[in-house]
Amino acid sequence: MTTAEAKLKERVKELTCLYEVTSIIVNSDYDELQTSLEAIVYCLKRAWQFENDTEVYLQVADYESRTKNYSSEMIFLQVDIKVFNRVDGLIKIGYPADRYSEVDFLEEERTLLHNVSLAIGNLMERKQIRDSEMAAxxxxxxxxxxxxxxxxxxxxxxxxxxxxxxxxxxxxxxxxxxxxxxxxxxxxxxxxxxxxxxxxxxxxxxxACEMPHKMDKIQLNTLVENALKLLSPSLNDKNIQLKTSFSHPNILLRADSVQLTQVLFNLIMNAIYYSPKGGKIEVVLTEQTKTIQICIYDEGKGIAPKDEDKVFEPFFTTKPIGEGSGLGLSAVHGIIDSHKGKITHRPNTPKGTIFTIDFPKL
Structure with a gap:
């Protein structure tokens, strides 16, 4: 394709693509990014010189989109997508390898692909900023x-x-x-x-952090082992496998041993309650540079997204009436807070919940 008319036609296609991609990004719903990225993929397909043979693959963060006949065996033009100067995805434009070679890609197409990758990277940066602001x-x-x-x-x-x-x-x-x-x-x-x-x-x-506590230097490994021994009948009743992991044989923590035992009892009893028969619970102690961390993993049904911000509130429970007062986790939160610690939860994989407690070191 060497005529001035043909070259002009290609430039129009490229500028139209860039305009459409910009419009898609400007009007993107951050909660529906998959739809926007799919639209960008087909904009790119239409912009290439041999449109009918062009296939596109786009991957960024957890999103992925491709045209119908995309194959990894094609000859590709590829560019990385950077988010905050870190490679977080890529775009690949391909032609069938048996009919095309790298020389069939135009220099202007390379420039267009680079500009589109920058635009997508900027979109993902804005999404991350929005998500961080909402989380805060x-x-x-x-x-x-x-x-x-x-x-x-x-x-x-x-x-x-x-x-x-x-x-x-x-x-x-x-x-x-x-x-x-x-x-x-x-x-x-x-x-x-x-x-x-x-x-x-x-x-x-x-x-309410109103209970007085007696702070002593305690051997955390022993405290956890003793709590688990007391809970062994409940574990055996549901045939639950228990796994423990200690990063050090003698982890010391300044805490009220009675109140910390109550924390462990509440969290592990909850894990047992929600775990299926024959499930697995794991308790992990890790001594880090500035903190001591306790993680409790279960394989239960997990915490519904709508309940994530309520689990530590008094009287909130997902247990049936008569089986829970909704005060266990609120008491746990109060005890940990009074010890200058922090408790968080996140989903386990493939199912369940992980409760993580971080205490400051001695």
Missing amino acids: KRQVERADRLHILGEITAGIAHELNTPLANILGFAELLKDKVKNKENYRDLEKIIENAVFSREIVKKLMFF
Whole structure:
């Protein structure tokens, strides 16, 4: 193709492609990027000199798109897609290898491909910035919400402590005076329910970081092993495989051993509850440069995206009525927060949840 008319036609195709790609990117929905990238792929196909034989492959981040007859056996023109100066994908334009060679690609086509890769890289950079801003905003909102809930629950806990103490005290006094067996049983029910209510108050105070703790230097490996031994009947009931991994044989942590045991009990009991029969739970302790990390892996159904920001809130539970108060994880959050630590969760692969706790080192 050497005539001026033919060359002009090719330049028009290339400029039209660049305009269409720019328009697609400007109007892209960050939550529907797959659709935009597919449209870009077909824009590129139409822009090449031998359009009917052109095939396109595009991959960036977790997205991938290709034309119908794309094959890895073709002769290619290729360019990387860079996101924040890091290669994060590529674009390949191909012709059938039995009929074409590299000389069939025009220099202007190489320039066009480079410009399109820059435009896609800029799109992915803007998406990453948007995602980071949204994640930071959600984190701030969640922290504010938990702070407000902490203040409310602390007030409720303090208000309930005195009347509960009075109920328990007077019920215990009445037990010595009541001779009727039926009345005696009623008093025992009152005491039992008052004790249960006091435990709920205690969990609320854990969430609000109001519970005092005795900080000692503890041997974390031993603490975890002892907690797992106590939970072995529950593990055996569901035939769950337990795996432990310690990065060091003697990991030391300054913490309240009773409260840290409660944290482990809550997280591992949740893992057991949601794990299928014959599933696997893994507990990993890692001593890092500045932190000590505890990870608990399970193979349960995982946390639904709509519930990810609620799991540490008081009274939130996905368990059936009567099987959970929704205070276990909120108490865990309070204890870890009072130890200057941090707890997060993320999906396990292929299914389940990973809870990660980071404590500052001694």
